[in-house]
Amino acid sequence: MKKIFNAAFTYMIIGVLAGLFYREFTKANDFPEGQFTQLGVVHTHVLTLGFIVLLIVLALDKVFGLSGTKLFTWFFWLYNVGVVLTAGMMVWHGSLTVLGEESNAMIAGIAGLGHIALSVSLVLFFLSLRGKIVAGKATTNSAGAASIEN
Template sequence: MKKLYYAAHAYMIVGLVGGLYYRELTKLNDFTGDSQLGLVHTHVLALGMLFFLIALALEKLFTLSAGGLFNGFFWTYNAGLVITVAVMTVRGTQTVLGHHTPEAAAAIAGVGHIALTVGLIFFFINLGKCIAKASATTDPDSRPQPADR
């Protein structure tokens, strides 16, 4: 459970710093256009902090960490998010500074998105199994009924 909390907390810090970085960099460079840098803040807060807070609540309800795919989900999803956000930050910074971003950045971002997708697949398979296990133990139809008097 602490792993999910620490991930949410770390992404909260990174998301807020990302927003500050965007604001200050664009202000210092008198940049008024669009760049991927403006999306970093919301992506990190939504896909990082909020997602892991929701996963934390689901952990409390269904003990997700006991599932066989939990570690695969956790590390794959985090790797994908870190890669995706790093590429967004680099590309956005290059745009604000007026530099061209190499085409390889798009391929690297694609790898990040693929890792996020695989992590989400692991998450939902694991969640489904944990819900099924919890339902089997709490389903009123599966419990013995008291004898009539």
């Protein structure tokens, strides 16, 4: 659970910094206000995919004890690779747009790999979660709330 928390916290910081980078980088390069660049949506993607999704995963891990299973471990690392690749390519592509440069197929291909990693990792997450639900492995919280069982 500590890894999930630390990753969520890291993505929160990166997401906020991505918004700052977008604002300052576009101002420094006299990029026309209102013109689209992928830099403008990097911070929302990182905050949503990294911060919010991992907080939800953290809560589900607390309830179902997902950490430590092979499927969950694969999910966690593949998901993080997917978020980093996807966000990194958005920054690269957006920076090229601001600088007036052309993007290329390599950037799109690597971004596609990031999306594939995200998709596969989410399937692994649901398989891990399904395994715990089917097995009735939910845990009770410290307040004694009802657990989810078969």
